[in-house]
Amino acid sequence: MRDGWRFKARGPALTLVLAVATAIVLGGCTARSPEAGSPSPGSSAGAGGVKVSKIAVITPEKANDFGWNQQGVEGAAAAAASVGAACIVQDGAGYGDITPILNQLAGDNPQLMLAWASGYNTVAPQVAQQTGIATVVIGAGSDAANTPGLVNDLETDAQGGAYLAGILAARTTMTGTVAIVVSAEDENWTKMSGGFIGGARSVTPGIRILYVQIGQAGYADAAGGKRVTASAIAGGADVIFGMGDGSSFGMMQAVETEPPPAGADKVWFIDVIGDKSSLDKKGIYLSSVVWDFTAIDEKAISEVEAGTFGRATYRLDLDNGIKLLRSRFIPAEVWDEIETARQGILDGSIEVPLTTTGKEVKAYLGSGK
Amino acid sequence: MDSIFTADFFAAVLSGAILAGMPLLLAALGETISEQAGLLDIGLEGTMLLGAYAGFVVTNWTGSYWVGFLAAIAAGIAVSLLMVVFCVRMGRDQIVVGIAILLSMEGLTSLLHAAQFGQSYPRLDAVPAVPIPGLSEIPVVGPSLFTQPLIVYIGVALVFVVAGLLSRTNLGLDIRAAGRTPVALDNAGVDVMKIRTVAALCTGALAGLGGGYLAIVTAGIFVPFMTGGLGFIAIVIAMLGRGRPVWVLIGSLLFGVALSVATALQLAGINVPTDVVQMLPFVTVIVALALFARQSYLPAALAQPFVRGRR
Numbered sequence: 001m002r003d004g005w006r007f008k009a010r011g012p013a014l015t016l017v018l019a020v021a022t023a024i025v026l027g028g029c030t031a032r033s034p035e036a037g038s039p040s041p042g043s044s045a046g047a048g049g050v051k052v053s054k055i056a057v058i059t060p061e062k063a064n065d066f067g068w069n070q071q072g073v074e075g076a077a078a079a080a081a082s083v084g085a086a087c088i089v090q091d092g093a094g095y096g097d098i099t100p101i102l103n104q105l106a107g108d109n110p111q112l113m114l115a116w117a118s119g120y121n122t123v124a125p126q127v128a129q130q131t132g133i134a135t136v137v138i139g140a141g142s143d144a145a146n147t148p149g150l151v152n153d154l155e156t157d158a159q160g161g162a163y164l165a166g167i168l169a170a171r172t173t174m175t176g177t178v179a180i181v182v183s184a185e186d187e188n189w190t191k192m193s194g195g196f197i198g199g200a201r202s203v204t205p206g207i208r209i210l211y212v213q214i215g216q217a218g219y220a221d222a223a224g225g226k227r228v229t230a231s232a233i234a235g236g237a238d239v240i241f242g243m244g245d246g247s248s249f250g251m252m253q254a255v256e257t258e259p260p261p262a263g264a265d266k267v268w269f270i271d272v273i274g275d276k277s278s279l280d281k282k283g284i285y286l287s288s289v290v291w292d293f294t295a296i297d298e299k300a301i302s303e304v305e306a307g308t309f310g311r312a313t314y315r316l317d318l319d320n321g322i323k324l325l326r327s328r329f330i331p332a333e334v335w336d337e338i339e340t341a342r343q344g345i346l347d348g349s350i351e352v353p354l355t356t357t358g359k360e361v362k363a364y365l366g367s368g369k
Numbered sequence: 370m371d372s373i374f375t376a377d378f379f380a381a382v383l384s385g386a387i388l389a390g391m392p393l394l395l396a397a398l399g400e401t402i403s404e405q406a407g408l409l410d411i412g413l414e415g416t417m418l419l420g421a422y423a424g425f426v427v428t429n430w431t432g433s434y435w436v437g438f439l440a441a442i443a444a445g446i447a448v449s450l451l452m453v454v455f456c457v458r459m460g461r462d463q464i465v466v467g468i469a470i471l472l473s474m475e476g477l478t479s480l481l482h483a484a485q486f487g488q489s490y491p492r493l494d495a496v497p498a499v500p501i502p503g504l505s506e507i508p509v510v511g512p513s514l515f516t517q518p519l520i521v522y523i524g525v526a527l528v529f530v531v532a533g534l535l536s537r538t539n540l541g542l543d544i545r546a547a548g549r550t551p552v553a554l555d556n557a558g559v560d561v562m563k564i565r566t567v568a569a570l571c572t573g574a575l576a577g578l579g580g581g582y583l584a585i586v587t588a589g590i591f592v593p594f595m596t597g598g599l600g601f602i603a604i605v606i607a608m609l610g611r612g613r614p615v616w617v618l619i620g621s622l623l624f625g626v627a628l629s630v631a632t633a634l635q636l637a638g639i640n641v642p643t644d645v646v647q648m649l650p651f652v653t654v655i656v657a658l659a660l661f662a663r664q665s666y667l668p669a670a671l672a673q674p675f676v677r678g679r680r
Binding site: 062064066092179185210211212213215216218220221222223224225226227228230231232233234235236246247249250252253256257261262276279281358359362365366 | 373375377378380381382384385388389392479483487488489490492493494495583587588589590591592593594595597628629632633635636638642643644647
């Protein structure tokens with residue numbers, strides 16, 4: 001009985017201590033980089049709008065990932081700076097219930113909040129309703145998500161940039177085989193896969209394109225990224241178009257360390273979302289389909305000030321933030337061809353295929369068109 | 370699409386199986402030891418993560434893979450000390466402590482990585498392979514199975530070391546008794562706490578090494594949360610292996626092969642839904658071990674704290 005009493009009496013206490021210790025450790029990952037300050041209510045700007053003096057961005061992971069989170073924070077910071085506003089960054093918030101964090105951010109009285117994950121689409125509009133703060137949500141997928149003055153959806157259409165990457169890959173490959181490696185079946189990845197296939201086939205209709213997925217949600221699976229990419233290289237691919245968040249570092253590792261396939265003297269890597277060229281020590285980073293959110297964020301700020309926020313879904317595309325990174329490895333004539341194609345996409349003379357699921361990507365890949 | 374099936378491709382598929390299976394093997398071997406001693410180490414994934422981080426950091430600093438592997442082992446042992454203190458010595462709930470260890474290690478490694486490498490993301494060079502004379506000349510199998518880093522051969526050898534330890538030594542007998550009838554072991558004058566402590570430390574060392582292998586050999590980089598559930602798969606393999614290290618080896622390699630075959634099927638453009646292909650490794654391991662590894666049983670005192678004098 002004594003031992004049983006000890007267990008019952010101390011067990012919960014121990015659990016609590018462990019939980020607190022865990023929370024302290026995990027809390028360290030979500031250090032808010034604030035801008036302290038007392039509430040600064042916005043003054044009136046346009047009709048029905050408010051002057052934006054402060055914006056807040058909340059991201060699920062740390063904003064130093066050379067990817068989605070970093071681009072989100074950098075875009076917000078640049079947009080805020082362009083109008084002289086302050087930017088509060090809350091990164092590493094995770095994918096759980098962020099209601100307390102959003103409420104805390106709202107307490108700093110920003111006039112615009114960016115809820116930087118599709119997983120926040122349930123709670124962020126609720127907090128926007130409660131606080132009255134204009135909030136951008138990601139990938140809600142429907143205009144119905146927009147609420148005038150409160151909620152505005154942001155969709156990403158990066159397939160145009162991937163089309164340009166496909167042209168670059170087709171012009172670069174020496175083996176006639178390129179590979180698409182994705183970390184998961186993610187709509188952003190499938191859209192870009194279709195664009196990439198279309199771009200590569202516009203240059204070389206018979207080009208061989210391998211398509212492989214690391215796992216169901218292999219975003220952070222660097223080991224899987226390396227293993228799968230190594231297999232793609234062994235299958236003859238000498239250009240890898242990799243989409244994967246953390247797993248893309250594993251892809252780069254494979255590109256750097258695996259022997260090139262027969263017929264090629266090296267393997268190239270084309271990245272997405274961020275720019276990792278500063279990490280490229282071995283000269284393999286051919287390009288990246290970069291997502292720059294600055295223009296979209298500036299538009300959101302201007303609409304909050306004009307009182308027109310929440311009326312129409314924002315779309316990040318080749319016209320306002322998607323671009324192909326020009327590295328030193330891209331020959332001038334190839335870049336000219338890419339620029340011509342870019343103009344063609346913008347003026348509508350080139351139609352970029354749209355594939356929103358892995359099934360559609362495979363069907364398009366199998367069609368040979 | 371048929372031209373993809375070259376000797377190089379098949380060799381890469383087999384190598385991929387080793388790459389994917391080895392971290393599992395090491396961690397599952399460790400879990401086997403602790404389970405046989407009556408400890409269910411749910412925090413195995415956290416142990417692997419710290420091992421991965423420590424192994425990567427030390428290798429990056431020193432340039433020596435072997436020092437990195439030693440650091441991974443040391444980190445794993447350090448984490449397992451938490452199991453020793455809370456579960457073995459204080460008799461706390463192994464599930465709760467294991468979850469706390471997992472969450473803590475996820476947070477700790479993520480925090481340390483962001484602080485140290487958040488702007489640089491250094492990557493390691495490939496670990497040199499050691500071809501086995503003669504065998505490495507065999508087509509396809511030679512360049513894949515018999516041209517591996519030395520740590521792979523050591524990992525396979527550890528299977529037989531652990532098997533021998535559990536079945537042919539007094540320590541192994543004590544470990545199994547600590548998991549099945551700890552009271553009887555105690556009555557025989559053996560310190561159950563000490564035996565379970567040794568088992569927990571062995572588990573930490575092997576899981577840490579598994580994590581180190583993952584970061585140093587498989588990925589060549591550390592990324593937060595990079596274990597992605599491997600620790601839990603290792604626990605499942607250890608449980609299905611039911612105390613038989615050779616079955617743990619088979620299960621781990623089967624998982625690696627199935628994972629690699631799933632990749633090969635995709636690359637070959639086989640028209641099977643990706644979801645089905647991705648299920649292949651898990652289904653294969655569960656079916657195989659459920660069918661063929663039914664002759665041994667989980668210890669009766671698994672996950673139960675031992676308190677001297679209590680029956």
